[in-house]
Amino acid sequence: MHKLNIFEKILARASKRKEVVPGEIVEANIDMAMIHDLTGPLTVHSFRKIGASKVWDPKKIVVIFDHLIPPSTILAATLQKGLREFIKEQGIPTFYDIGQGGVCHQVFPEEGYARPGELIVGADSHTCTYGALGAFATGIGSTEMAAVFATGKMWFKVPKVIRINAEGNLKKYSTPKDLILKIIGDIGEGGAIYKGMEFTGQTFSKMSIDGRLTVCNMVVEAGAKAGIVPPDNKTITYLKKRTKKSFKPLKSDKGTDFEETLEYDVNKLAPQVACPSSVDNVKPASELSNVKIDQVFIGSCTNGRLEDLRLAASILKNRKLHRDVRMIISPASQIIYSQALKEGLFKIFLNAGAIITNATCGPCLGGHMGLLAPKEVCIATSNRNFIGRMGSPESKVYLANPATAAASGITGQITDPKNLRRR
Amino acid sequence: MNIEGKAVKFGDNINTDVILPGKYLELIDPEELGKHALEGLDPTFVQRAREGVIIVGGKNFGCGSSREQAPIALKGAGVKCVLAESFARIFYRNAINIGLPALECDGISKEVDEGDILMVDLQNGLIENKTKNDSLQTATLPPFIMGLLEEGGLIPHVRGLIGKQ
Numbered sequence: 001m002h003k004l005n006i007f008e009k010i011l012a013r014a015s016k017r018k019e020v021v022p023g024e025i026v027e028a029n030i031d032m033a034m035i036h037d038l039t040g041p042l043t044v045h046s047f048r049k050i051g052a053s054k055v056w057d058p059k060k061i062v063v064i065f066d067h068l069i070p071p072s073t074i075l076a077a078t079l080q081k082g083l084r085e086f087i088k089e090q091g092i093p094t095f096y097d098i099g100q101g102g103v104c105h106q107v108f109p110e111e112g113y114a115r116p117g118e119l120i121v122g123a124d125s126h127t128c129t130y131g132a133l134g135a136f137a138t139g140i141g142s143t144e145m146a147a148v149f150a151t152g153k154m155w156f157k158v159p160k161v162i163r164i165n166a167e168g169n170l171k172k173y174s175t176p177k178d179l180i181l182k183i184i185g186d187i188g189e190g191g192a193i194y195k196g197m198e199f200t201g202q203t204f205s206k207m208s209i210d211g212r213l214t215v216c217n218m219v220v221e222a223g224a225k226a227g228i229v230p231p232d233n234k235t236i237t238y239l240k241k242r243t244k245k246s247f248k249p250l251k252s253d254k255g256t257d258f259e260e261t262l263e264y265d266v267n268k269l270a271p272q273v274a275c276p277s278s279v280d281n282v283k284p285a286s287e288l289s290n291v292k293i294d295q296v297f298i299g300s301c302t303n304g305r306l307e308d309l310r311l312a313a314s315i316l317k318n319r320k321l322h323r324d325v326r327m328i329i330s331p332a333s334q335i336i337y338s339q340a341l342k343e344g345l346f347k348i349f350l351n352a353g354a355i356i357t358n359a360t361c362g363p364c365l366g367g368h369m370g371l372l373a374p375k376e377v378c379i380a381t382s383n384r385n386f387i388g389r390m391g392s393p394e395s396k397v398y399l400a401n402p403a404t405a406a407a408s409g410i411t412g413q414i415t416d417p418k419n420l421r422r423r
Numbered sequence: 424m425n426i427e428g429k430a431v432k433f434g435d436n437i438n439t440d441v442i443l444p445g446k447y448l449e450l451i452d453p454e455e456l457g458k459h460a461l462e463g464l465d466p467t468f469v470q471r472a473r474e475g476v477i478i479v480g481g482k483n484f485g486c487g488s489s490r491e492q493a494p495i496a497l498k499g500a501g502v503k504c505v506l507a508e509s510f511a512r513i514f515y516r517n518a519i520n521i522g523l524p525a526l527e528c529d530g531i532s533k534e535v536d537e538g539d540i541l542m543v544d545l546q547n548g549l550i551e552n553k554t555k556n557d558s559l560q561t562a563t564l565p566p567f568i569m570g571l572l573e574e575g576g577l578i579p580h581v582r583g584l585i586g587k588q
Contacts, residue, residue, distance in 0.1 A: 025565070025567075038449070039490070041449075042451055042491060042492070045451055046577075049578045049582075050581045050582050051585065051586075052581075052585055067448075068449070075449045076449055079449060123489060124489055125487065125489040125513055141489055141491035141517035141520060142491045143517070143576070143577050143578060144516060144517070144520055144577065146577075147520075147577050147581045150585060151581065151585075155567075189483055190435075190482050190483030190486065190509065190511070193511065193512070194512050220487075221487075223483055223511055223512070225512055278436060365440075365445035365488075366444065366446055367445055367446065367448075384488075386441060386487060387440070387441050387463050387464065388440060388441060388444050389440050393441075393444075393462075393464075
């Protein structure tokens with residue numbers, strides 16, 4: 001038997017085989033499936049067309065409303081109403097309605113549904129986030145999800161795997177976001193197409209779960225099918241208080257061959273920025289100080305977590321936003337929202353002149369709450385800067401970590417936080 | 424399965440946000456979605472696609488968001504088939520699942536010019552460029568993917584599976 005990596009082990013288990021090899025196509029049993037308010041309605045539409053009457057296992061389905069909440073149009077409200085009816089009809093117990101959850105890729109791990117060794121699909125491309133907890137998690141389309149709802153199964157092509165090994169300590173204002181941006185800048189937008197990415201080395205073992213979620217969240221921006229940080233004690237501690245279900249942490253066999261190993265030394269990594277209009281157009285923040293901004297967005301499934309809000313607050317404390325800049329902050333979940341409130345972060349944000357929204361994806365996808373006008377420029381902590389992503393096709397989006405985004409809000413131009421003048 | 428149409432060319436990394444912007448994700452009807460296909464990138468596309476076209480893309484076609492509304496919008500606009508150097512995996516699966524043929528074809532962007540008339544023989548992986556009197560051979564689709572397309576996509580396929588149980 002050949003040595004198996006973590007991706008192969010999970011697919012082998014889920015397809016009831018002893019081993020699988022890259023390129024092989026297997027039919028696997030799905031452990032968990034997730035839909036949200038924008039991909040859910042089309043899933044239900046396809047489910048009805050299939051003619052299935054009951055979902056395969058209501059306990060394995062999680063529904064989280066996050067994209068257009070509270071509904072921004074009558075159509076959105078109508079679709080959400082229809083989805084609630086489907087959830088009731090099918091007896092799906094794990095539903096996070098408006099006010100109960102927040103951004104799906106924060107709520108799903110926060111509530112303990114992402115467990116090591118599991119095979120998870122979500123009708124959203126950033127489902128890959130859950131690899132931070134040792135799961136094989138990947139995004140699928142709505143009709144594919146309808147087939148999963150009906151059968152509990154899906155075909156997978158066993159991916160080749162790239163290993164990213166990082167050593168060293170991140171500097172004060174450099175974050176996991178900067179590391180993943182650097183990696184995507186190096187390998188390119190299609191650099192990991194169809195592949196798995198395994199993250200090893202001291203940098204990742206020292207990294208918080210929040211940070212690992214940020215890294216795995218963005219692997220799809222390099223085209224990867226899934227990214228995994230091998231589960232360790234941190235993973236187990238994180239999950240202990242969140243799930244009662246037992247799980248078996250799987251790891252790559254020692255001496256596994258990877259398609260390629262990329263080595264990173266993060267000691268000198270400076271804050272990075274992905275410039276318009278592709279995520280691999282990455283430059284150090286310090287080289288972009290001539291770029292003026294109109295809006296800052298701090299939030300999303302990439303960087304709307306508690307650590308991110310604390311970091312932004314450490315920059316914004318006792319400072320005011322530049323007069324030509326507006327800042328939108330969206331905590332990624334209700335839990336993060338109340339924790340940030342309790343810690344006094346909101347006071348800092350409000351004093352700086354920012355507005356705080358409910359936990360929603362809204363601004364990141366140009367859905368609602370802060371769309372951009374033609375020629376406007378936004379620096380955002382989210383994961384995509386494509387043409388028209390946050391509004392007008394003539395607007396521009398720069399992607400950065402929360403410290404860089406906050407510092408840029410103060411100066412009105414893209415700013416490496418280390419270059420901010422002392423208070 | 425033979426498909427004929429005029430080539431409409433795009434470059435590398437065409438993402439699903441430009442294929443169908445987020446503000447239209449509430450739509451489900453293919454025709455409605457089709458009215459907005461690629462509007463941010465090429466406002467003339469929708470009009471040109473109406474006659475039935477074949478998209479010729481570069482590398483990593485359909486990257487980004489998992490929105491199935493992207494291939495639905497292309498199909499709704501009149502796209503008969505997408506040929507590309509490579510596809511982003513979610514887009515590829517979505518296209519096949521909704522019955523929009525997608526074929527990976529190394530070198531296609533060099534061999535085809537905008538407006539060339541193409542004939543795609545899906546069964547044999549053969550692309551004939553009628554304008555240039557030239558042809559390109561590519562790998563054939565795996566049999567079960569070809570089967571899905573012949574059945575009209577994933578919905579009729581799963582309907583059949585459930586019916587048998």
